[in-house]
Amino acid sequence: MRELKDLARRLLEEGAVKVVIGYEEGPVGVRPVFVTRPADAEKLVFNSKCVQNLAAYLSRRRGHIARLGKPAIVVKGCDARAVAGLIRESQLKREDVVMIGIRCGGVSLQPSEEGPLTPATVADRCGGCESREPKLADHLLGALPPAPPKATRMSELMAQIEKMPVAERFRFWAEQFERCVRCNACREVCPMCFCERCIQDKSQPQWIETSPHARGNLSWHFTHAMHLAGRCSSCDECQRACPAGLPLGLLNRKMAEIVRNRFEYQVSDDPTVPSPIGAFKQQDPQEFIK
Amino acid sequence: MTSTGFEPKIAAFVCNWCTYTGADLAGTSRIQMATNVRIIRLPCTGRIDPLFIIKAFERGADGVIVSGCHPADCHYTAGNYHARRRFTLFNDFIEFLGIDSRRITFSWVSASEGQKWADIVNDTTARVRELGPFSGYRDLVRSGLTGGQDAGT
Amino acid sequence: MTFSISDSGLNALVDEVIASGTTVIAPAVIKLSAGERREYQKIGSAEKMALTGAIVSNSLKPFIMPPSVPLFRYTRAKAGVSLEPAAGKAQAAVVIGAQACDIAALEIVDRVMDWDYHDEVWFERRKATTVISLACTQADASCFCTAVGSGPDHPRGSDVQFLRKKGGYLARALTETGKAFCAKYGSHFEKVGDDADRDPLIKETREKVETNLKIDLGAIRSFLTRNFDHELWNDFGLRCHGCGACAFACPTCHCFDIVDEPEGITHGVRRRNWDTCQTAKFTVHASGHNPRKDQNSRIRQRVMHKFQIYPERFGDVLCTGCGRCVRVCAGGMNLLEILKVLGKSAEAKS
Numbered sequence: 010m011r012e013l014k015d016l017a018r019r020l021l022e023e024g025a026v027k028v029v030i031g032y033e034e035g036p037v038g039v040r041p042v043f044v045t046r047p048a049d050a051e052k053l054v055f056n057s058k059c060v061q062n063l064a065a066y067l068s069r070r071r072g073h074i075a076r077l078g079k080p081a082i083v084v085k086g087c088d089a090r091a092v093a094g095l096i097r098e099s100q101l102k103r104e105d106v107v108m109i110g111i112r113c114g115g116v117s118l119q120p121s122e123e124g125p126l127t128p129a130t131v132a133d134r135c136g137g138c139e140s141r142e143p144k145l146a147d148h149l150l151g152a153l154p155p156a157p158p159k160a161t162r163m164s165e166l167m168a169q170i171e172k173m174p175v176a177e178r179f180r181f182w183a184e185q186f187e188r189c190v191r192c193n194a195c196r197e198v199c200p201m202c203f204c205e206r207c208i209q210d211k212s213q214p215q216w217i218e219t220s221p222h223a224r225g226n227l228s229w230h231f232t233h234a235m236h237l238a239g240r241c242s243s244c245d246e247c248q249r250a251c252p253a254g255l256p257l258g259l260l261n262r263k264m265a266e267i268v269r270n271r272f273e274y275q276v277s278d279d280p281t282v283p284s285p286i287g288a289f290k291q292q293d294p295q296e297f298i299k
Numbered sequence: 300m301t302s303t304g305f306e307p308k309i310a311a312f313v314c315n316w317c318t319y320t321g322a323d324l325a326g327t328s329r330i331q332m333a334t335n336v337r338i339i340r341l342p343c344t345g346r347i348d349p350l351f352i353i354k355a356f357e358r359g360a361d362g363v364i365v366s367g368c369h370p371a372d373c374h375y376t377a378g379n380y381h382a383r384r385r386f387t388l389f390n391d392f393i394e395f396l397g398i399d400s401r402r403i404t405f406s407w408v409s410a411s412e413g414q415k416w417a418d419i420v421n422d423t424t425a426r427v428r429e430l431g432p433f434s435g436y437r438d439l440v441r442s443g444l445t446g447g448q449d450a451g452t
Numbered sequence: 453m454t455f456s457i458s459d460s461g462l463n464a465l466v467d468e469v470i471a472s473g474t475t476v477i478a479p480a481v482i483k484l485s486a487g488e489r490r491e492y493q494k495i496g497s498a499e500k501m502a503l504t505g506a507i508v509s510n511s512l513k514p515f516i517m518p519p520s521v522p523l524f525r526y527t528r529a530k531a532g533v534s535l536e537p538a539a540g541k542a543q544a545a546v547v548i549g550a551q552a553c554d555i556a557a558l559e560i561v562d563r564v565m566d567w568d569y570h571d572e573v574w575f576e577r578r579k580a581t582t583v584i585s586l587a588c589t590q591a592d593a594s595c596f597c598t599a600v601g602s603g604p605d606h607p608r609g610s611d612v613q614f615l616r617k618k619g620g621y622l623a624r625a626l627t628e629t630g631k632a633f634c635a636k637y638g639s640h641f642e643k644v645g646d647d648a649d650r651d652p653l654i655k656e657t658r659e660k661v662e663t664n665l666k667i668d669l670g671a672i673r674s675f676l677t678r679n680f681d682h683e684l685w686n687d688f689g690l691r692c693h694g695c696g697a698c699a700f701a702c703p704t705c706h707c708f709d710i711v712d713e714p715e716g717i718t719h720g721v722r723r724r725n726w727d728t729c730q731t732a733k734f735t736v737h738a739s740g741h742n743p744r745k746d747q748n749s750r751i752r753q754r755v756m757h758k759f760q761i762y763p764e765r766f767g768d769v770l771c772t773g774c775g776r777c778v779r780v781c782a783g784g785m786n787l788l789e790i791l792k793v794l795g796k797s798a799e800a801k802s
Contacts, residue, residue: 037593040784041691061782065693070732073689073746118486120784166485170395179397183439190519190726194695198782208350210733216350218357219711220725221519224439228353231396235349238388250782252697254484254509260395267391272384286388289380291370297390298383299406299419 010055012150013083016109018050020081026107027078030066032059038121041066045077055083055151057126060116062244064091064200067101081107085116086140089278090242091200093145096280098240100203103280110146113138115157118249126157133163133258134245145278167259186226188253191219195247195257196233201240208232234260239268239285242276307361307427309336311420312351314344314379317368317409324413332417333424336364343367345378349389352403359437362402362427364419369407379407398436402427455634456645458620463498465640466548470497475545477515477581479508492550503549503586507595511703511776512547512554516577517561519700520725523573523710527719538721542576546633548614549586553595553774555609556602557703558583563766564706573724582633585610586621589653594775596665596788602772604657616651661773665788667795669759669769675798676760680752684797688755688790689747691783696728698777698785704758704770707734729753755790 017029021044031053033042039058043066044050063082066074074080084092089110095101115126115135122130136159142149170178193209196202209217209229217232218225241261248258268274271294274285313319319340325332341347344367352363365386373379386405394400404423408416457465470476478501480493490505492512522538547555558578565571588604597603607613611630614621622645625631634641699705709727714720728734730751735744744750762770771787778786 035784036786036789037778038784043687043690061784066691071747073686073748162485173397175394175397175399177397178395179435182396183435186439190514190700192695192697192700192728193731194693194697194780194782197693197695216348216354218713219709220713220723222440224357224436225520227396227436227439228350228357231353231393232350234392235385235388246782248486250693250695250697252509252701252780254486254489256485259485263395264388264392267388271387271391286384287381289377289384291380293380293383294387295370295383297400297405298386299404 010053010111010151013053013055013109013111014050016148016150017044017053017081018047020107021045021047021050025079026081028074029053029081029083029109030063030074031055031083031109032061032063038119040120043074043077053083055111057114057116058120058122059083059085060118060120060132060249062088062091062198062200062242062246064088064095064242065198065246067092067095067106068200068203069100070203070205079105079107081109083109083111084143084146085111085113086138086143086278087134087242087244089143089145090140090276091244093278093280094201094240094242094276095203097282097284098201108143108146108148110143110149112149112151112153113141114154118160128158128160131158131160132245133160133248134243136160140278143278145280163256163258163262166256167262170259182227183223185255186223186230189221189226189230189251189255190253191221191226191229192252194250194252198246198250199237200242200244200246201237202233208236230257230260234264237261238264239272239274240276241265305428305432307335307424307432308359309362309364309423309427310355310360311336311338311364311366312341312344312347313338313364313408314346314367314374315340315342316374317372317407318366318416320410321408321412321416324411325416326413328413330413330417332420335424335427336420343373343375343378344382345373345375347382347385349385352389356398356402356433356436359434361430361433362404362423364404364406364423366404366406366408366416366419369409372409399430402430402433453625453631453634454645454647455623455625455641455643456617456620456649457614457623457641461620461640462548463501465637466495466498466501468637468640469546470495473544475543476548477512477545478548479503479505479550481505492547492554501549504589507590507592507775507779508551508554509776509779511701511774512550512558513703513706515545515547516558516581517574517706517708517726520723521573523722523724525719525721526712529718542580545577545581546584547581548584550583551588551774552585552604552606552608552610553597553602553772554703555583555585556597556606556772557609557774559609560704560766560768560770560772561706563768564762567766582611582629583609584612584614584630584633586614587616587650587654588657589616589651591657591661591664592775593664594778594786594788595661595773596775596791597773598658598661599665599667599791600669600769600771600773604661605654615647615654617649618651622647622650665773665791667791668798669763671798672791672794673760673763675794675801676756677764679797680756682797684793685748685752689749689751692730692747692751692781692785693783694730694732694747694750695782696730697780697782699728699730699754700726701776701780703772703774703776729757751785755787755794759791759794
């Protein structure tokens with residue numbers, strides 16, 4: 010995308026930013042790139058393989074990236090929600106990042122997937138997306154492509170689970186979590202997981218067993234979903250990153266649905282809209298409380 | 300007692316100012332109630348991390364009670380409002396994960412509601428006794444559910 | 453001695469092994485929400501075996517070194533603490549249809565497991581497992597077994613090596629264990645097996661992998677020894693998220709954590725769990741100091757352990773070129789690329 014390369018080069022030459030965090034074509038698919046030299050701006054691309062949510066790289070925890078200096082970041086609408094989350098939670102100042110928004114026509118499930126998007130190859134979150142033009146942007150590039158096709162695997166699996174009686178659901182998740190090896194890729198790629206010390210790391214006392222057996226894994230994934238309630242930007246990176254192929258996006262999807270139904274709240278890319286957790290209303294639902 | 304003799308183990312996370320005092324009142328009033336509940340006292344329901352409830356099930360509790368001050372009566376003004384939102388998410392979410400929300404009772408019990416506390420205890424105990432033991436979570440390590448990787452039991 | 457076995461003969465053999473009470477581990481298809489994969493699994497019958505299909509997505513590591521394994525159980529009583537070792541749990545197993553990279557890895561890791569301490573938990577499973585490889589007839593852009601001394605049909609570590617041919621497989625018994633296995637199940641094999649019948653795809657696969665990466669391991673090792681502070685390391689770790697998916701998917705990575713898990717007030721279990729040098733907390737000291745506090749130093753550690761430290765100590769690189777680290781990486785890290793750059797730098801400096 011010529012506009013993107015030119016903009017990035019200009020920002021670097023002018024010293025407006027010290028690094029542009031974007032996407033490049035890697036040896037086996039599109040991957041994140043950190044451009045610090047104006048000439049390297051030629052590496053930047055944007056296409057339907059740009060699945061990754063780059064907002065994770067803005068966390069202060071990543072000292073080796075923070076050291077590079079003020080960043081510009083290429084964002085799709087979903088990514089912008091994550092950056093808004095970081096700003097909302099005081100992890101980042103709005104003026105400390107330059108947002109390069111790209112008008113998006115959807116991305117593929119895998120960053121190596123060539124060809125036009127189909128319901129089989131498109132990422133789960135794209136169908137019906139209402140943020141194809143990121144609002145949180147200093148620059149907005151590209152023409153708006155046609156809307157992406159809709160993948161049905163996640164909604165089908167969700168429906169399948171909801172039809173199951175409770176005991177069967179427990180069995181389903183226990184089977185899934187037997188596969189989890191607690192690599193924590195789901196945590197590390199998540200832009201909203203910026204805790205310097207994760208609850209899993211706490212050992213005096215220990216709250217979550219660190220062993221990767223189904224019991225420890227269930228406690229971890231439950232806690233992770235609760236800690237992301239009302240904050241998750243629904244980027245599904247957790248699911249993509251999972252080496253065991255667990256349907257982690259489902260947990261966050263369900264939580265988002267609960268937050269929407271109960272508190273009429275949807276995570277937005279406006280950092281000034283406060284998060285539902287940490288806030289309350291006098292008339293919050295409590296029909297289940299005796 | 301059921302015919303199998305199963306007596307549920309129930310953990311109760313209660314706030315110090317209202318429910319704990321209410322429970323105390325139930326005791327001093329000599330109100331008879333089921334003896335299955337182990338009370339854990341916290342300063343406020345706002346201190347209750349959903350992880351406490353999960354941990355209770357993980358360690359073999361069959362049921363959990365969570366109770367605190369009525370909305371607008373929190374000793375710390377807003378603790379129970381924050382808790383209420385958390386409990387809402389928790390209650391809806393655990394059903395999705397396959398934990399029966401009937402095993403958990405959320406309640407507002409004030410310091411003067413000794414009888415209400417006794418009722419909560421009795422109702423919860425009866426309900427959980429009916430549902431049966433919940434060792435599924437605690438025993439997940441030895442589940443051997445799948446033909447997948449050997450977790451090494 | 454080369455035998456041959458037909459597809460149906462192999463199925464009958466596998467079913468017989470399973471019926472005898474021995475665990476059979478083979479690639480099988482698993483359906484996940486994101487699609488299908490082929491994974492090594494304990495299988496219940498020969499029909500679950502999938503000897504063709506995608507590159508196997510997990511390694512054999514979970515079967516020899518499970519993600520979480522008890523070391524002993526402890527009980528506290530008035531008299532003191534009693535321990536019950538968890539050893540002796542290894543069941544007889546046969547691995548069928550494994551990729552050469554995965555099997556070679558087991559032998560490579562044997563070295564460190566028998567170094568300062570003979571690791572019974574590892575070796576009891578190793579001794580109980582007969583390993584039958586199947587030469588690969590496919591590779592992708594992330595495979596580089598040939599660059600690290602292995603190959604799609606490399607026999608290293610295999611008790612029996614299968615090579616595909618029309619209607620079945622050639623079977624080469626390579627070790628005493630392998631010979632005993634073929635003898636025990638001899639009724640399924642035919643004595644005659646001509647190597648010339650092997651699927652020509654095997655050779656094509658080797659050639660394909662060779663084009664992915666060619667490096668001088670010795671030169672890279674020397675370069676690594678002398679360039680700890682090279683500026684190259686400033687760039688490699690940028691896109692890495694520090695999760696450790698690579699280390700957990702890797703057949704040769706073997707770092708572990710030991711934890712005590714109470715299961716009650718008076719009893720519990722000590723477990724050994726997988727761990728990874730890629731997480732931020734791996735090297736945190738009790739004082740709070742962290743000698744590897746950014747991802748660059750952690751990536752450097754991983755590469756040096758595999759390509760300098762391990763070969764220096766044990767003679768083998770701690771890598772069999774399976775490519776899983778590349779395939780699972782959410783950040784797009786690519787070990788082939790890193791090795792290429794190191795190779796070029798090594799050349800430039802010499």
